[in-house]
Amino acid sequence: MAFRGEDEQTEDYLFKIVLIGDSAVGKSNLLARFARDEFYPNSKSTIGVEFQTQKMDINGKEVKAQIWDTAGQERFRAVTSAYYRGAVGALLVYDISRRQTFDSVGRWLNELHTHSDMNVVTILVGNKSDLKDAREVTVAEAKALAEAQGLFFMETSALDSSNVVAAFRTVVEEIYGILSRKVMASQELKKQDPIWIGNGKTVVLQGDGNQETDAAPRKAWCCSA
Known part of the structure; x- marks a missing residue:
């Protein structure tokens, strides 16, 4: 995705x-x-x-x-x-x-x-x-x-x-909401660690990871009713 x-x-x-x-x-x-x-x-x-x-x-x-x-x-x-x-x-x-x-x-x-x-x-x-x-x-x-x-x-x-x-x-x-939260978290990570560089276009949604990469996306969603 x-x-x-x-x-x-x-x-x-x-x-x-x-x-x-x-x-x-x-x-x-x-x-x-x-x-x-x-x-x-x-x-x-x-x-x-x-x-x-x-x-x-x-x-x-x-x-x-x-x-x-x-x-x-x-x-x-x-x-x-x-x-x-x-x-x-x-x-x-x-x-x-x-x-x-x-x-x-x-x-x-x-x-x-x-x-x-x-x-x-x-x-x-x-x-x-x-x-x-x-x-x-x-x-x-x-x-x-x-x-x-x-x-x-x-x-x-x-x-x-x-x-x-x-x-x-x-x-x-719900998918969009999860993605938005991950993007916001990755932006916060870049602010906190200027050495960290994320210049890829694919947003990887892993359970606890907040990273962007050019690699194929892996899936992990947190879903509740």
Whole structure:
């Protein structure tokens, strides 16, 4: 995840975010609603990985969210695992009308942590909130799970657009907030130690480090609900 100069491209920041969760929970429609304000009632399961980009204004900075839609079917899991690399945010989606998709949340968290970083900014998303009469997962138990795992939580409906933008924006704003705090800390470090020189363009967000480098960025985020 890099900071870009104005001469290089228009956006100030580029964040990679992954959509994960069981097949048919509505990940692709959440992305379609967010990126293009579209909904496909007869959409087919994603094969492999697809991605869309969406620009957002966060505190006067232009942020491009590069959102990857990963296949939820088991036979594509090995193919998609590499695409977790570099992710700084995740939407973990389940279907409120299918309890088994909620029961899979722990497995998806384990996969996310295995292939990326334990502290990727993550929001638990209960999709299809329009299916109130078919609900199998209560808001209370989803909130309890999110709190226990240190996740944000929100219910959405790709069908009627409820909370779709808010869910994506929550993740992007949290990532941006962490980045801003790291940049401020690195500036303080330079003031305190004039010998320290950080002239790279990539901002590395490590757990306790406050350093800029030209090397490939490593991920470490601190995320709480």
